[in-house]
Structure formats: C-alpha cells, structure tokens
Amino acid sequence: DIQMTQSPSTLSASVGDTVTITCRASQSISLWLAWYQQKSGKAPKLLIHKASILQSGVPSRFSGSGSGTEFTLTISSLQPDDFATYYCQQYNSWWTFGQGTKVEIK
Amino acid sequence: QVQLVESGGGVVQPGRSLRLSCAASGFMFSNYGMHWVRQAPGKGLEWVAVVWYEGTKKYYADSVKGRFTISRDNSKNTLYLQMNSLRAEDTAVFYCAKETSVLRAAGTFDAFDVWGLGTMVIVSS
Numbered sequence: 001d002i003q004m005t006q007s008p009s010t011l012s013a014s015v016g017d018t019v020t021i022t023c024r025a026s027q028s029i030s031l032w033l034a035w036y037q038q039k040s041g042k043a044p045k046l047l048i049h050k051a052s053i054l055q056s057g058v059p060s061r062f063s064g065s066g067s068g069t070e071f072t073l074t075i076s077s078l079q080p081d082d083f084a085t086y087y088c089q090q091y092n093s094w095w096t097f098g099q100g101t102k103v104e105i106k
Numbered sequence: 107q108v109q110l111v112e113s114g115g116g117v118v119q120p121g122r123s124l125r126l127s128c129a130a131s132g133f134m135f136s137n138y139g140m141h142w143v144r145q146a147p148g149k150g151l152e153w154v155a156v157v158w159y160e161g162t163k164k165y166y167a168d169s170v171k172g173r174f175t176i177s178r179d180n181s182k183n184t185l186y187l188q189m190n191s192l193r194a195e196d197t198a199v200f201y202c203a204k205e206t207s208v209l210r211a212a213g214t215f216d217a218f219d220v221w222g223l224g225t226m227v228i229v230s231s
C-alpha cells in the first residue's frame with residue numbers, strides 16, 4: 001500500500017501570507033495526486049488534480065507542483081476563506097489520503 | 107446542478123447492520139465510478155470502497171473487506187453501502203464521492219470532484 005505523509009500537521013499563518021504544504025508518497029505515484037480543502041463540518045472540496053491542474057472554479061492563488069514522491073500545495077496571499085484543513089490523495093494505485101494539514105490563523 | 111445526497115446514517119449497536127444510500131443528480135450517473143469515503147470524529151479521510159461505472163467491479167479497504175458491500179442502481183441514480191457486523195471503530199461520517207473522469211478504464215484511478223454532505227454513523231451500545 002502507498003502511504004502519504006503530509007507536513008506540517010498544523011500551520012499558523014496570517015492573511016496575505018504565502019503558505020506551502022508538502023506531501024510525500026512512500027513510492028512513486030507519477031503525477032497522480034490530488035489536493036482537497038475541508039472546512040469544519042463540511043465535505044472535502046477538490047482543489048487540484050494530476051498534481052498541478054486547478055479544478056474549475058478554484059482561485060488561482062492555489063497551485064500545486066511535484067512529481068514522483070514529493071508534492072507541494074502553495075496558497076499565495078492567504079485569504080480568510082482559506083483557513084481550513086488540506087488533504088493530499090494519491091490515486092496511482094487505489095486511493096490513499098494524507099493525514100491532513102490544518103491551516104490556522106496566527 | 108451536480109449533487110450527491112447521502113442518507114441512512116444513525117445510531118446502531120455493535121454487530122448490527124445499516125445501509126447507506128447516495129442519491130445522485132445533475133450528471134450521467136451511469137458513466138462514473140463512485141466511492142464511499144469516511145471520516146471518524148476528529149480524524150482524517152479514509153477511502154472505504156469503489157464501484158466501477160458499470161457496477162461489476164468493486165473494491166474495498168482492508169478495514170471493511172468482508173463486512174461492507176458497495177453497490178449501485180444506475181436506473182435509480184443511487185449508490186449504496188451495506189454495512190454488516192458494525193464495530194465501534196466504524197463510527198464516522200460517511201461521504202459518497204464521484205470520480206472526475208467519465209467511463210474510466212480498468213487499471214486506472216481517478217480523483218473525486220463531487221462529494222455529498224455526508225451521513226453520520228454511530229456504532230454504540
């Protein structure tokens with residue numbers, strides 16, 4: 001099974017900051033990685049798929065990069081609506097989620 | 107608009123059964139693989155099961171294999187999850203989710219672009 005490890009687990013930031021979340025796979029997953037945003041009590045929302053493709057309707061301040069085993073989600077100019085938990089998910093071989101990164105207000 | 111609505115959650119005793127449903131609308135349900143994903147209270151997301159668009163291929167996480175059964179009725183645009191021999195550790199919000207790609211080929215996998223609001227399952231005596 002492919003394991004996904006996100007870092008950090010919690011990130012404190014201010015509005016306007018640029019933040020980066022890292023996701024590492026236990027083996028190569030090529031570009032088969034998605035990022036989701038989940039707000040408290042709500043369903044996850046797809047932000048990015050195939051490592052860097054922005055889902056329709058998602059603001060351009062979100063971007064994804066990486067390939068193989070290391071990936072990043074970058075949020076440029078953090079907005080109040082962006083404080084949430086973010087999950088990576090590999091779909092190279094079945095499906096596995098990372099443990100999540102909570103972005104909180106500093 | 108594209109929508110998924112889960113139902114069937116509730117409180118159930120350990121060892122008992124429960125069936126979840128997910129009603130789909132706004133897209134050609136029969137063309138997409140569908141999944142169940144769960145989230146225990148305060149925890150992360152855990153993939154549970156998938157059924158291919160045509161309904162013949164079904165796969166499960168090891169944690170539920172042999173106890174849960176995923177199915178779909180394309181004539182009713184509905185996804186199901188039959189959960190038997192429930193355990194306390196099955197307590198979670200269960201989400202249904204739709205794959206991004208239409209008519210996904212066997213041997214490939216996909217992200218999830220639409221999620222339902224979730225239905226809570228509590229397993230407790």
